[in-house]
Amino acid sequence: MAYSMFESRKFFNRGVCFAASNWQRWWAVDSTDSRSTWGSELRRTRRSFAVKRRCNFIVWQSSLFAMKPAMRNSILRRANALGLSSQTWKASSSFGCGSQLRFHCASQRGIHDISARTFAYPRSFIANADPSARLGKRFASSTASKSALNKTELYDLHVEHKAKMVPFAGYSMPLQYADQSHLESHHWTRTHASLFDVSHMVQHHLIGPGARDLLMKITPSSLDSLKDNHSTLSCFLEQETGGIVDDTVITRLGPESFYFVTNAGRRKEDLEFLTNEIEAFRQTHDPSTRASVIHWSILDNRALLALQGPSSAAVLQSLVTQGEASVEGDLTTLHFGQCRQLHLDFPDGSHTPARLLISRTGYTGEDGFEISIPTDHDPHLPRRVAELLLSNPEVRLAGLAARDSLRLEAGMCLYGHDITTKQTPPVAGLGWVVGKDRRDPSSPLSSFNGSSVILPQLASPAKTLKERRVGLTIEAGAPAREGSPIVDINNPDTHIGIITSGLPSPSLNGTNIAMGYIKQGLHKKGTEVGVLVRKKLRKATVTPMPWVETKFYRG
Numbered sequence: 001m002a003y004s005m006f007e008s009r010k011f012f013n014r015g016v017c018f019a020a021s022n023w024q025r026w027w028a029v030d031s032t033d034s035r036s037t038w039g040s041e042l043r044r045t046r047r048s049f050a051v052k053r054r055c056n057f058i059v060w061q062s063s064l065f066a067m068k069p070a071m072r073n074s075i076l077r078r079a080n081a082l083g084l085s086s087q088t089w090k091a092s093s094s095f096g097c098g099s100q101l102r103f104h105c106a107s108q109r110g111i112h113d114i115s116a117r118t119f120a121y122p123r124s125f126i127a128n129a130d131p132s133a134r135l136g137k138r139f140a141s142s143t144a145s146k147s148a149l150n151k152t153e154l155y156d157l158h159v160e161h162k163a164k165m166v167p168f169a170g171y172s173m174p175l176q177y178a179d180q181s182h183l184e185s186h187h188w189t190r191t192h193a194s195l196f197d198v199s200h201m202v203q204h205h206l207i208g209p210g211a212r213d214l215l216m217k218i219t220p221s222s223l224d225s226l227k228d229n230h231s232t233l234s235c236f237l238e239q240e241t242g243g244i245v246d247d248t249v250i251t252r253l254g255p256e257s258f259y260f261v262t263n264a265g266r267r268k269e270d271l272e273f274l275t276n277e278i279e280a281f282r283q284t285h286d287p288s289t290r291a292s293v294i295h296w297s298i299l300d301n302r303a304l305l306a307l308q309g310p311s312s313a314a315v316l317q318s319l320v321t322q323g324e325a326s327v328e329g330d331l332t333t334l335h336f337g338q339c340r341q342l343h344l345d346f347p348d349g350s351h352t353p354a355r356l357l358i359s360r361t362g363y364t365g366e367d368g369f370e371i372s373i374p375t376d377h378d379p380h381l382p383r384r385v386a387e388l389l390l391s392n393p394e395v396r397l398a399g400l401a402a403r404d405s406l407r408l409e410a411g412m413c414l415y416g417h418d419i420t421t422k423q424t425p426p427v428a429g430l431g432w433v434v435g436k437d438r439r440d441p442s443s444p445l446s447s448f449n450g451s452s453v454i455l456p457q458l459a460s461p462a463k464t465l466k467e468r469r470v471g472l473t474i475e476a477g478a479p480a481r482e483g484s485p486i487v488d489i490n491n492p493d494t495h496i497g498i499i500t501s502g503l504p505s506p507s508l509n510g511t512n513i514a515m516g517y518i519k520q521g522l523h524k525k526g527t528e529v530g531v532l533v534r535k536k537l538r539k540a541t542v543t544p545m546p547w548v549e550t551k552f553y554r555g
Contacts, residue, residue, distance in 0.1 A: 149167055149170065149171055149172040150170055150171045150172070150200070151171065151172055152171060152173070152197055152199035152200055152303065152382075153199060153303045153375065153379070153380075153382040153383060154197045154199065154303070154305075154382060154383060154386055155172060156383075157383055157386060157387070158173075158174040158177075158197065158397075161177050161178070161179075161397055162177060162178035162179075163175070163176070163177050163178070163397070163399060164176050164177075164178075164399070166400070168200065168264075168400060169200055169263070169264035169265040169267075170200075170264065170265075170267070171200040171264065173197070173200060173399070173400055174197065174397070174399035174400065175399045175400050175401050176398075176399045176400075176401045176402070177396075177397050177398075177399060179396075180396060180398075182401040182402055182405070182506075183506050185396070185398045185399065185401070185402035186398075186401075186402045186405050186406060186506040186507070187506060187507075188309070188396050188398070189308055189309045189364055189366060189398055189402060189406055190309065190310075190366065190406075190507060190548075191309070191310065192309050192310070192311045192394045192395070192396070193307060193308065193309035193310070193311040193312045193315055193368075193392075193394050193395045193396075194307075194308055194309055194395070194396055194397070194398035194402065195305060195306070195307055195386060195389055195390060195395055195396070195397055195398065196305070196306040196307075196308065196397075196398050196399075196403055197303075197304075197305060197386075197397075198304045198305065198306050198363075198370070199303040199304045199305070199382065200264040201261050201262065201263065201264050201304055202261065202262045202263070202264060202267050202270065202298060203259070203260075203261050203298070203299035203300075203302050203304060203372060204259065204260050204261070204262065204274075204296065204297070204298055204299065205257070205258070205259055205296070205297045205299055206257075206258045206259075206260070206294065206295070206296050207256055207257045207258070207294075207295050208256055208293040208294040208295050209256055209290040209291050209292075209293050209294075210281065210285065210290075210291050210292055210293055210294040211256055211257070211258055211294055212224075212256065212258075213281070213291065214277065214278065214281050214294055215250065215258060216445070216448060217277070217281065217447075217448055217449060218236050218237060218273075218274075218277050218448070218449050219234040219235060219236060219237065219248075219250070219433075219448065219449075220234070220235070220237065220425065220433060220434040220435060220438055220448050220451070220454065221234040221250060221433060221434075221435055221438075222435025222436065222437050222438060222445075223250070223252065223258075223435075224437070224445075225435070225437070226250075226252045227252065228252055228253065228254055228255075229251070229252070229253065229338055229339050229340065230251070230252060230337055230338055230339075231249050231250060231251040231252075231337045231338070231339060231359060231361060232249070232250055232337070232433075233247065233248075233249055233433055234247070234248055234249070234250050234260075234433055235247050235248065235425055235430065235433055236248060236262075236270065236273060236274075236449075237424075237425075237448065237449040237450045237454075238421055238449060238450060239449045239450065240450065241421070241424070241450055241453060242424040242425075242449065242450020242451070242452075242453040242454045243420070243421035243422060243423065243424060243450070244415075244419050244420065244421060244423055244424065244425065244428065244430075245266070245269065245270065245273050245421060246262050246263055246266045246269070246270050246273075246415060247263070247413065247415055247419060247430075248260045248261060248262045249261050249359075249361060251339055251359065259357070259372075261304070261370075263415050263416075265415065265416055266415060266416075271298070274296065278294055278296060281294065282294070299372075301374060301375050301376055302372050302373060302374050302375065303372075303373045303375060303381075303382035304370060304371070304372050304373070305370070305371045305373065305382070305385065305386060305389075306362055306363065306364075306368060306369070306370050306371075307368055307369045307370075307371065307389060307395070308362045308363075308364040308366050308367075308368035308369075308398075308406075309364075309366050309367070309368060310366060310367060310551065311394040311395070312366070312367055312368045312369055313331050313332075313367060313369075313553065314394075315389065315392045315394055315395055316331060316344075316358070316369055316389075317331045318392070319344045319345055319388060319389070320342055320343070320344060320345070321342065321343035321344065321345050321351045322345070328340055328342065329342065331360075332555075333555075334358075334360050335360060335553060335554050335555050336360050336361065336367075336552035336553050336554050337360065337361060337552075338359070338360055339357060339358060339359035339360070340357075340358055341355035341356065341357050341358070342355055342356060342358055343355055343356070344356060344385060344388065346384070346388060347388075347391075352373075352381065352385065353377040353378055353381070354374045354376070354377050354381075356371050356372065356373055356374075356385070357371070357372035358370075358371050358372075359371075359372075360553060363403065363406070363407050363410075363412060364403065364406035364407060364410060365406060365407070365409060365410025365411075365412070365546060365548055365549075365550040365551065365552075366406070366550075366551050367551050367552060367553045371385065373385055404503075405503055405505070405506055408501050408502075408503060408505075408513065408515070409505055409506075409507055409508075409513070409546060409547050409548040410545075410546045410548060410550055411471060411515070411545025411546035411547065412546075413428065413430070413469075413515075414501060417482055417500050417501055418469065418500045418501055418515055419469075423469070423517075424450060424453060424454050424457060425454060426454060426457040426458055426461060426465060427457070427465055427466075427467060427468065427469065427517075428469050429468060429469040429470075429545075431457075431458050434454065434455075434458060438451075439455060439458060439459075441455055461520070462520065462521070465520045466519070466520055467497065467517045467518060467519055467520060468517065468518060468520060468523035469500075469515060469516070469517055470497075470515065470516065470517070470518050470523045470542050470543075470545075471513065471514070471515050471542070471543045471544060471545040471546075471547065472486070472499070472502075472513070472514045472515065472516065472529070472531065472540040472541065472542060472543060473511060473512070473513055473540065473541050473543040473547070474502075474512035474513070474514060474531055474533075474538050474539070474540040475512070475538050475539045475540070476512065477512070477533065477536075477538055478533050478534055478536075479502050479503050479504050479512045479514070479533070480499045480502040480512060480514045480531045480533050480538070480540075481499065481502050481503075481533075482499055482500055482501060482502065483498065483499065484498070484499040484502065484514075484516075484531055484532055484533055485497075485498060485499075485531070485532045486498060486499065486516055486518055486529055486530070486531055486540070487529065487530040487531070487532060487537070488529070488530065489528050489529050489530040489537075489539060492530055492532065492537050496518055496519045496522055496529065497516055497517050497518035497519060497522075497529075498516050498517055499514045499515075499516040499531065500514075500515055500516045500517065501514060501515050501516075502514030502515070502516075505547060505548070507547075507548045508547060508548070511547075512538075513543075513547050514531070514540075515545065518542070522542070523542060524542060525542055525543070525544055526541060526542060527541070527542040528540070528541055528542075529541075529542065
């Protein structure tokens with residue numbers, strides 16, 4: 001039953017991820033390839049499955065959802081047609097639900113055909129993936145593949161809480177936890193507070209007299225008006241096209257000091273981009289002057305936690321060290337987009353050995369905080385802080401699944417899906433990141449990467465933009481997933497756009513929501529269009545985002 005190199009390559013190219021050990025092989029189906037009929041076929045199921053071969057048996061296992069009888073019967077019929085005889089059927093106890101079907105392997109072809117046409121991970125559960133995932137590696141599940149993944153400081157904590165760990169941007173990250181379903185975790189964040197491990201994201205520190213000028217060149221933000229300890233959402237831009245290299249949050253810590261966070265899935269591209277831009281910057285400045293001095297460091301010695309939800313402020317306030325200055329320690333004076341460096345108290349009377357950078361921001365649409373934790377003084381400090389927060393009954397752990405549905409309801413973009421280098425900020429509906437003082441072509445501040453493309457788009461969008469990012473509310477039925485075509489409702493053969501993210505909204509009782517790109521002129525509120533979901537036409541309406549009102553704290 002061993003597979004030849006040819007057979008293995010066939011699995012790889014068709015997106016069936018696998019890793020081999022001496023006695024077993026695991027496969028998990030990847031549905032990232034939306035360009036093929038096969039990719040569309042995979043998205044016909046909303047279940048997550050893996051395939052395990054041990055000796056002469058194949059086990060189809062769903063660890064996230066119970067397998068309904070109709071699905072089971074469909075699998076059995078397909079398996080029997082391919083020469084696989086069913087041996088056992090049992091319920092799995094992993095993560096509180098799930099199921100397995102076990103077959104005697106009578107055909108190599110059977111493994112290929114059933115996996116490639118029946119099973120797929122729900123796309124909304126994976127917020128992002130590293131670029132290699134598109135080559136069929138996203139859901140490989142084996143000892144070998146897991147050992148190759150990076151681990152955050154909280155990895156052991158996730159495992160102890162029986163998290164479902166998945167590959168994500170080169171890290172082993174929690175998808176959800178045993179004691180809460182995706183939906184329960186989502187709702188808990190909206191009503192209480194959830195703790196997300198976002199330590200996989202890349203934290204940077206840029207200091208020096210040239211730091212401001214560099215950031216003003218590679219982003220369109222108004223940094224001159226950005227006060228100390230204030231943040232702004234921004235984008236790194238390609239020099240010629242103005243395409244979005246990555247989205248980022250930039251925080252000004254001082255006159256010549258900036259802290260910013262970028263996406264883990266773009267680490268390689270961002271580091272190359274920043275390295276090239278810094279080198280080009282230095283070449284255009286006299287090295288004997290202060291203006292050319294830039295020091296850039298990647299803060300791999302810091303963990304990052306996100307505490308999100310309406311209870312976040314009360315939970316965090318109770319832990320702020322009492323000895324802090326009255327104004328600094330009062331979180332009611334810390335507004336959205338601002339940050340402070342504070343100590344937190346532990347139950348034994350001690351406090352964090354170093355100040356934590358606490359920013360009032362987040363990726364869920366709720367009030368919340370991101371906490372940057374140094375590990376220089378204590379490598380276990382991230383876990384100690386996480387356990388301190390979790391000691392409050394208002395706080396529960398949450399994973400990637402909830403984070404993705406929360407951000408989509410809030411209308412927030414996910415890099416690699418909703419925004420790429422193919423879009424400029426105006427095309428992506430992010431024109432507001434371009435500072436007001438940087439829009440006048442006659443001003444020296446208007447010079448930044450891609451400004452020759454972006455400024456005309458802002459001035460005359462109807463003439464210069466071919467498409468726009470929009471929100472869509474779709475009629476009941478199967479949800480529209482990434483890659484679903486947007487079409488003319490009266491002429492379904494006419495494609496007018498494409499879905500980039502979509503799911504049934506947990507906060508809106510399962511209403512199907514999605515975002516995507518649509519032709520210029522059809523982007524206006526209330527425009528009725530069609531979306532092809534599983535090759536069936538469904539009515540959709542252009543809807544302003546967010547679908548769920550954001551609750552950012554502004555005092």
